[in-house]
Amino acid sequence: MATSRTGTSQYKKARKKALHQAKANGIDRCPYCKVMLDYDVGLKPNSAETDHVIAHARGGQDHVDNLKVCCRRCNQSKGDRPAPKTSTVLAVKPLKTSRRW
Ligand SMILES: [Zn+2]
Incomplete structure (x- = not known):
């Protein structure tokens, strides 16, 4: 179990x-x-939050290179599962998906 x-x-x-x-x-x-991210208002389902690409439990660090921006909803539901294949925050590209809001 990862501690916060x-x-x-x-x-x-x-x-x-x-x-x-x-x-x-x-x-x-x-x-x-x-979902469209909200960088200005926190604690909303679509508020921009940072997700650890490599979880603490796997040795990930609190460094900008190990953080990826996603919405609060996904950040909270994702937990410790592996991140999708996108290397860094800077390399996030739109993925083809059928999932819509
Ligand atoms: Zn999301």
Whole structure:
């Protein structure tokens, strides 16, 4: 079981950077469910949050390179499952999917 380390200052810093980078790179949709991300308002199902590409339980670190932006809903439901095949935040491309909101 992974323990939550999301309260560390290192994570907060990396998270902020990852969100900033994603926004700057025009990533406006969740890579998982394609919902339009809300970078400005937190705690909404579509609020932009950071997801660990490699989970803490697998040795993932609180570094911007290990964080990927997705919506809160997916972030919370995904848990410790492996991330889809997208290498970094900067390389997120729209995936073909039939799943729509
Ligand atoms: Zn999502």
